[in-house]
Amino acid sequence: MKSDQEFISYFKYRFDMIRFQTTKDYHQELKSNADYQQAQKNSRESEW
Numbered sequence: 001m002k003s004d005q006e007f008i009s010y011f012k013y014r015f016d017m018i019r020f021q022t023t024k025d026y027h028q029e030l031k032s033n034a035d036y037q038q039a040q041k042n043s044r045e046s047e048w
Helices: 004-047
Strands: none
Touching: none
């Protein structure tokens, strides 16, 4: 990197990418958990 400004720009870019991916992964995990809980609820209801 040739300058501090270039380093800062790159750092911000990488930070935003990581934040985006982490948020995306978190929401995917919430969705998976919700789907699993719904499937468990459906299976319990069908047993009755």
